Amino acid sequence: MAAQRSAPVENLAVVLLLGGRSTRMGSPKHLLLHPASQQPLYLHHLELLRQLEREGVFPRGVFVSARADQRAALELPEGVACVEDDPDRNGDIGPASGILQASAARPDATWLVLAVDLPFVTRASILHLLSAHAPDSPVSLFLHPSDGNPEPLFSIWTPRALEQLRHNCREGKSGPCRAAKDVWGGKIVEGKGGVKVLEEDSVRDADTPEEWEKALAALARKELGVVSESQPITPPPSPPVKPRPPFSSAPRRSIPFHAAIERIERLPLSPAVGAVEPRTRRAATATSEPVTLLPLVDACGGIATDTVHAVLPHPLHDNSAMDGYAVRSALLSSASPDKPVLLPTLGRIVAGDPIPPTRRIDTLGTQGCWEIMTGAVFPSDEFDAVVKVEDVRRTSETDLAGRPLIRFEAPTRPRQHRRARGEQVRAGDVILRSGERVSPEKVLLLAACGVPQVAVHSLPPPVPFHGRVGVVATGKEVVPLSSLALDCELAPGQVVDCITPYLSSLLRSHGFESVLLSPSGDSPSSFTSTVSAALALNPPLSLLVTVAGVSRGTTDHIPSSLASLGAAPSFHGVAIRPGAPVMLSHHAASGTPVLSLPGNPMASAACMRSFGDALLGRLRGERPGWTDVRELESVREWAAVLGKGRGGSSSFWAVPVDAETGLPSLEAARAKQWKGPGALGSLVGAGAWLRMDADDDRATWAAWRSF
The missing domain is CATH 3.90.105.10 (Molybdopterin biosynthesis moea protein, domain 2)
Structure with missing residues (x-):
C-alpha cells in the first residue's frame, strides 16, 4: 500500500447512452424525473458530468448518444455534443451502436461509458472507477456486488478495447460485456478489468416500471436518510424542497457535559441487559x-x-481538521463583511479520497476553494488553510464556468485547521x-x-465477565492495524484504525467482550444491515458502539440510519472539546443503548471515558466517575497552563501524573507545549485525563481520572 498520487485517465471523454426503444418501461427512460433534482435523468447525469468536465476530468468532452427521434426532445447544456445512434445504419447491435458512434467522434480518446438508466450513479462512484483504472488496462468495468458480473454500461474503454468491440460486432458478437472479456482473455475479475463498487447501488439499473418504482423509493430514502426497505416511504412532493447544502445536517443542540451524564443515569437500562453466565476473559x-x-x-x-x-x-499526511473549504489564505487577506471575497468551488474531497491528479489541479488552478471534509487530504500544498463551513456563506451565484460561489467574510491565517504530517x-x-x-x-x-x-x-x-459490546467502525479511509506491512506507507487519505483496538482494550478492562462487527465504510445500507443484525442478537448486546459518521459531513449518515432502525436519540451533541458530535440513542425493542463516537481518535477516547464508562458502570451496577480537583488554587494553575475553556463547555486533556502519588502533575504539565485538547501526541508521557469545565461566566472547575 505504498503512497501514490492518483494518476489521471489520459485523453478521457464521456458518453451518456440514452438507450434504445424501451418496450418494458413503456416510456422514454431518459425523460423520467430523478427525485433528488426533479430533472429528467439525462439532465441529472449531465449536470454531474459537466461539473467533472469543468474540473478537468473529461478533457475530450461530454457527449450524449441519442437516436434521431430522441434528439428533438433534448435540451442539452452548452458544451455537450450529441452523436446520433442510428440502428438502421449500424445494425441491431444494442448499446454497442451508441458506444462506437461516439468513439468515431474522438477515435484516439479513452471513453467513460455511462447508461442513463443507472439512477444511483454519484460523483464518488465515477471518481472511484477512474482512480481504479490502471494505465495499462484496456477496459475497466464495475463488478455487480450480488454476482460479480461486470457492468459494461458503467465502464472505461480505451481505443484498444473499442477496436475489440468493433471486431466483435463485425463477427456478429455485439455485446460490450463479451468484448470486454475477450480483450482480457475471457474473464473479468477484480484486478483484471474488474473494479469493486464503492457504493452498492451504483450499478443498479431500472428497466421496468416496477424497478423504477423501487428505485424511486430507494432514492427518496437516501434523500431523507432512511435506508430500511421495510419502512414505508412517500416520495418527496413536487416541486421538492431545495436540497440542503453538502455539509448541512439536522439541527443539533449541544447540551452540557453534566446534562449528558444525567441523561445516561435516567436511561431505561437494566444491569441484566446482555448479561450471560459470568466468566473470565483471560x-x-x-x-x-x-x-x-x-x-x-x-x-x-x-x-x-x-x-x-x-x-x-x-x-500520516497533511489533512483537514474541520469540515469546510480549503483555500489559499492569501486570497482572503482583505475579506470582510463589507468587502467579502467570492471564490468558485473547484471540487470536493472527503476522507479516504486520493489526492486529485496533478493534471486536474493544474487545469483548475488555485483561484478558488475546495469543499473538504475532516480527515481529507488537501488538493495541493498551495491550499494552505481551511475555513470552517460554519464561517462561510453559500451563495446562489455561479462564475462564468457555472461553478457555485462561496462567500468569505474574514481573513484566515496560513495553516488554519490544516494538520501537518507528523505534527x-x-x-x-x-x-x-x-x-x-x-x-x-x-x-x-x-x-x-x-x-x-x-x-x-x-x-x-x-476480570469477571459482565456482557458483550458490539463495535462497528465506519469510514472508507480506515485501514485495520493488522493489515499493515512493516515497510508500508499508507496512501494519502488513509488512516490506521486505532480506535477499535482502544475500545477492545477498554472494554476488556471493564469485563466486557468486544464483538467486532463488519466495518461498513461509507455505505448506509451496509451499516444498517450490520447494525440491524447486531440489535437482533439473543441475548442482546449490553451496548453498541459506532465509530465516526456522526458529525456534519456528506458521509455522516449514522444519526439517520439509527433512526430508521428505531433507535431514539437521548442526546446528539455535547458542549465538549474534543468530541462535540457524540450521540447516544436507545433501541427500545432490544433494550440496547447505542453510543455513537466521533471519528477523531482523541474525541472517541474522551467520549468513551466519559459517556461509555458511565454506561458500562450502570451495566455493572457501579458509579464510576471523575475525582474533583478541590483546591481552587490548583484549578486556577491548571487553567493557566491549559487555557480557560469556552463558556458553558468542557475540555479534555491528557496530562502527566506524578510517579509517586499518581495525581495529575502540574510541574510536568508546565514543561510541555500544549496545542489544545484532542492532541493525540499529548498521550506520550500522560497517565490521566483532566476535564476542565467552564460555566457561562467562564468560572472554571476541574476533575480528573487516571487512564
Whole structure:
C-alpha cells in the first residue's frame, strides 16, 4: 500500500447512452424525473458530468448518444455534443451502436461509458472507477456486488478495447460485456478489468416500471436518510424542497457535559441487559514474567519491558481538521463583511479520497476553494488553510464556468485547521517508555503510530465477565492495524484504525467482550444491515458502539440510519472539546443503548471515558466517575497552563501524573507545549485525563481520572 498520487485517465471523454426503444418501461427512460433534482435523468447525469468536465476530468468532452427521434426532445447544456445512434445504419447491435458512434467522434480518446438508466450513479462512484483504472488496462468495468458480473454500461474503454468491440460486432458478437472479456482473455475479475463498487447501488439499473418504482423509493430514502426497505416511504412532493447544502445536517443542540451524564443515569437500562453466565476473559494469571510481543489488546494492563518508538508519524499526511473549504489564505487577506471575497468551488474531497491528479489541479488552478471534509487530504500544498463551513456563506451565484460561489467574510491565517504530517508524533519518536503501564489510551497511541504489538510483564489478573459490546467502525479511509506491512506507507487519505483496538482494550478492562462487527465504510445500507443484525442478537448486546459518521459531513449518515432502525436519540451533541458530535440513542425493542463516537481518535477516547464508562458502570451496577480537583488554587494553575475553556463547555486533556502519588502533575504539565485538547501526541508521557469545565461566566472547575 505504498503512497501514490492518483494518476489521471489520459485523453478521457464521456458518453451518456440514452438507450434504445424501451418496450418494458413503456416510456422514454431518459425523460423520467430523478427525485433528488426533479430533472429528467439525462439532465441529472449531465449536470454531474459537466461539473467533472469543468474540473478537468473529461478533457475530450461530454457527449450524449441519442437516436434521431430522441434528439428533438433534448435540451442539452452548452458544451455537450450529441452523436446520433442510428440502428438502421449500424445494425441491431444494442448499446454497442451508441458506444462506437461516439468513439468515431474522438477515435484516439479513452471513453467513460455511462447508461442513463443507472439512477444511483454519484460523483464518488465515477471518481472511484477512474482512480481504479490502471494505465495499462484496456477496459475497466464495475463488478455487480450480488454476482460479480461486470457492468459494461458503467465502464472505461480505451481505443484498444473499442477496436475489440468493433471486431466483435463485425463477427456478429455485439455485446460490450463479451468484448470486454475477450480483450482480457475471457474473464473479468477484480484486478483484471474488474473494479469493486464503492457504493452498492451504483450499478443498479431500472428497466421496468416496477424497478423504477423501487428505485424511486430507494432514492427518496437516501434523500431523507432512511435506508430500511421495510419502512414505508412517500416520495418527496413536487416541486421538492431545495436540497440542503453538502455539509448541512439536522439541527443539533449541544447540551452540557453534566446534562449528558444525567441523561445516561435516567436511561431505561437494566444491569441484566446482555448479561450471560459470568466468566473470565483471560486464562492467564497475573505474572511478573516477561511476555514477548503480545498484540496490543492482550498486552493492555501490563508493564512495558522495552522503550517503543513510533513506526508511523501522526498524522500520516497533511489533512483537514474541520469540515469546510480549503483555500489559499492569501486570497482572503482583505475579506470582510463589507468587502467579502467570492471564490468558485473547484471540487470536493472527503476522507479516504486520493489526492486529485496533478493534471486536474493544474487545469483548475488555485483561484478558488475546495469543499473538504475532516480527515481529507488537501488538493495541493498551495491550499494552505481551511475555513470552517460554519464561517462561510453559500451563495446562489455561479462564475462564468457555472461553478457555485462561496462567500468569505474574514481573513484566515496560513495553516488554519490544516494538520501537518507528523505534527503530533514523528516516525522514530519515543511513544512508550520501559516501565510504563500499557493503558487503553496507550493502546490508542501505539496503534495510531503503527505499532501492532508490545512486550509486557506483570499482566493484571482476569476480570469477571459482565456482557458483550458490539463495535462497528465506519469510514472508507480506515485501514485495520493488522493489515499493515512493516515497510508500508499508507496512501494519502488513509488512516490506521486505532480506535477499535482502544475500545477492545477498554472494554476488556471493564469485563466486557468486544464483538467486532463488519466495518461498513461509507455505505448506509451496509451499516444498517450490520447494525440491524447486531440489535437482533439473543441475548442482546449490553451496548453498541459506532465509530465516526456522526458529525456534519456528506458521509455522516449514522444519526439517520439509527433512526430508521428505531433507535431514539437521548442526546446528539455535547458542549465538549474534543468530541462535540457524540450521540447516544436507545433501541427500545432490544433494550440496547447505542453510543455513537466521533471519528477523531482523541474525541472517541474522551467520549468513551466519559459517556461509555458511565454506561458500562450502570451495566455493572457501579458509579464510576471523575475525582474533583478541590483546591481552587490548583484549578486556577491548571487553567493557566491549559487555557480557560469556552463558556458553558468542557475540555479534555491528557496530562502527566506524578510517579509517586499518581495525581495529575502540574510541574510536568508546565514543561510541555500544549496545542489544545484532542492532541493525540499529548498521550506520550500522560497517565490521566483532566476535564476542565467552564460555566457561562467562564468560572472554571476541574476533575480528573487516571487512564
